[in-house]
Structures are given as C-alpha cells and as structure tokens.
Amino acid sequence: MRSFKMPLALGMLLLGVLAGCSSSPSAVDNDGQPTYIDDPTLENFDRSLGELSLAIQRADADTEMAMRAKISETSRMYQKALLSALYDNHSTPRRALAGVMLGFTGDAAVIPALLEKVNDSSEHISVRLNSMLGLQTMGDKLRDYPQHKELMRTLTVNMEDKDAPYTMRRAAVYTYAVAYDGVQNDSILPLRNRFLADNDPRVQVAAINAMGDIGDVAAVNDLSIVGLSHPDHVVRAASAIALGKISDPQRVIPALEGATLDEVANVRRHSIDALSRHYGSDPERVYVSVLSGLADFDERVREAAALALARIRDERAIEPLLQATGDRTAVVREAAATALGLLISPEREKEAYPLVELLSDQAPGVQISAMQSLERVTRQSNLGNDQQRWRKFFYTKYPDLDPANMYEGKPKPRFSSGISGSASRPRTTSTPSRNTQQPRTQQRPNNQPNRTTQQPARRR
Secondary structure: OOOOOOOHHHHHOOOOOOOOOOOOOOOEOOOOOEOOOOHHHHHHHHHHHHHHHHHHHOOOHHHHHHHHHHHHHHHHHOHHHHHHHHOOOOOHHHHHHHHHHHHOOOOHHHHHHHHHHHHOOOOOHHHHHHHHHHHHHOOHHHHOOOOHHHHHHHHHHHHOOOOOOHHHHHHHHHHHHHHOOHHHOOOOHHHHHHHHHOOOHHHHHHHHHHHHHHOOHHHHHHHHHHHOOOOOHHHHHHHHHHHOOOOOHHHHHHHHHHHOOOOOHHHHHHHHHHHHOOHHHOHHHHHHHHHHHHHOOOHHHHHHHHHHHHHHOOHHHHHHHHHHOOOOOHHHHHHHHHHHHHHOOHHHHHHHHHHHHHHHOOOHHHHHHHHHHHHHHHOOOOOOOOHHHHHHHHHHHOHHHOHHHOOOOOOOOOOOOOOOOHHHOOOOOOOOOOOOOOOOOOOOOOOOOOOOOOOOOOOO
C-alpha cells in the first residue's frame, strides 16, 4: 500500500481562528456529543494544528504521530459540531477550521460536505483550501469513496484552475495523489500536465512528488528528460528524488548517473541518494557511481554518498568509509561513522577499531555516531564514550592492535636522528645527469648564488 505523508501545506492553516467568532455555550445532543464549539475549544483546535504543522516542518515523527492521534480523537468527538461549523455563515475562520478538522475524523460520511465546499466558487478561498486539506487527510477513504471518478474529476478541475492561487492547485495535486487508485484505472496524466504546464514551480514540484509517490513508469520520460534538465535546480532535485521511487532501472539508472554530475550540489546529493535505491537492479554500476560521491568537493554530497553506501550494504565500502572518517567536515565524518556501524558485521568487529579515535572528535555528533556504531558492531552497551575502555576492549580481544605488542617476536626497527655518529659513516654523493630534470620545489644549493640578490663582479 502506498504511504503518502501530508505536505507542509498544513503550515498555511489559519491561525488565530477566533477572530470573528462569537462565544456560545457548548450544546450536546441526545447521545452526549457536542453540537456547538465554543471559543476555548476552537482555540485548542487551532493550537493543536499549529503544533502538528511545526512537527511536520521539523520532521519530528514522534510528535507528529502524537499530535495526529490527539487531533483525530478530538475531531471524532466533535464531528457533529464541526459539520455545523462548516456551514456557519457568520464566521469564515470557523468554517475554515472545520474544513481541515473534519478530515481527521476518518469518517467517509464527511467527504460529500467537504467536496461541496471545495466546489463552491462563492466560498472564501481559505475555506475551500482547508476543505481540500481535509479531504487529503482522509487517506484510503478517498480510494474507497463510491463516487470515486467524480471525486477525481473535481480534483483535476481544481488543480487546473488558472484563476486559483497556487496553494489551491498544489493542495489539489497532493489530494489527487492520495486518492489515486491504479485498480480503478486512475491516470497520472493530470499530474504530468501540472508538471509540464503549470507556471508555478511549487505546483510543478508537487506534481513531481506525487508522480514519484505513485510510482507509475509512465512518468519516467518526463522526469528524466524534462525534469533533470529543467533550468530550475529545485525541479531537477525533485525529479531525481521521484525517479528514485519508480521501478524502471533500465531508464532510471542512466538518467540518475548523469544527474550525479549536475552543477548544483543539491541535485547531485539527491541523485546519489535516489540512485542507491536502485542498487538491487545493477549492484556494480550503482556502487561505482555512489562511491564516486565520496570524492565530491561539496561536503553535503560526500555526506549523502556515505549514507547511501550504508543503505546498499555493500561491504566493499568499508575501507573507503574508514578513510572518510578523516574528512575535514564533521557532517561527513558523522555520516561515515554511522554507515560503518551498519556495514561492519559483528564477525568483522576488529575493523571497527578506528571508530574509537572518533570518540574524541571535536564535533559531538561525530562522537555520538561513533559510540552508537561501536555498540552496534561489538554489542557492548556499557562502555559509553570512554575511549580508554574501548581501547582496552579491542586490545584485550585483538592483541595485535595494541602498540605495545606490535613488534612482539620481531626486531624493532632502528631509528637514527642523522646527527650522532654521522662522522663515522661514509659520505656518498651522486652527480645528477644533465638530462635529469630537478623538481621545481627543490632548494637551491648553498654554494650557488642567488640571481636576484648577488651580482657577478665586473671586469676591470
């Protein structure tokens, strides 16, 4: 089953909905359900929606899940009151809030009322938009809606309405993607049209995201030919992300390989990530392309490459990632440490020893990633970030790692400073051939004059 997360459009919800609302005592019906929403309750609804919007923007999954559960429970409790508020002609903010809150009820019985508001051209745009968001929140209920074809036509009309603000067209695009059902022979053509014809890049990106989530191979040509060569780098990046979700490796992998060479780092970063998701289709080709990202001059691309190598779980990447733990940028070292924790198996835990050095890294994030990876590989959870205890663990289990045992049973190399005893050694000299080119960085012998400071004596 496709999963579709509500976009950041929730951030556009009307806040301060109490403006224009009049207070009234809450009333209940014979079943004890509220039939009217007073101002304090409206304020709580508004605050909860704001918290949900912030959680989505911050990618805080735990808070988002908790807020969705809370809002859904409240919406079901006040469902009758919300339906009444949707038709409250005395308060536009009340109608707007009711539109989005009704979507959280999860009750398909509210879909006709929301569609009525969406189609009402005389209604305030905030009410129509929030009713569209309410439909979007219904999820699977839209695919099971008996008048499904009529629903899809309504969404298509709204996403193609040139007079509507981009926010409304974008919300219609996302709602279309939620309602899309291949079993009912829905078409991605309206989404392709929005991508190719809309005059606002934000709507185009929404259409690209929707096509990626749907995963229809019919979108590959548009995304790879038009999307990856689009003049707007945001559109190119979105196209790369979408191609990472569509299973058509013969066309997608070459297109993403080219995108990893894009002039904009953000496009390269997303292309590498998207390409790694097709590893199973062509492991060798994908591995080589993703690995090359570790040498990119942009640290975010190197970070993406390290995390992508962790995703494909190709053990050949262990050595390059160990080298990446010495990267000059903390985000790359952190990503490399995280990746090594996923790639190094407990049977090869000895190879995780270099992570011990990262426990004293200047960046706290690097230290934490190194500790977590060490714990994952060694299954030792009681050593914390104590570098000495980790060294003792590895030296005890693998004595050859201990510098004290490095030359055990072998002659230690002799080191000379080149000062004491130098007179007793024969001096060897060699005269370079005239044809031998000396390096440009070589110092001038002391007995040679410096042409810029010493002039030859004049003849008398």
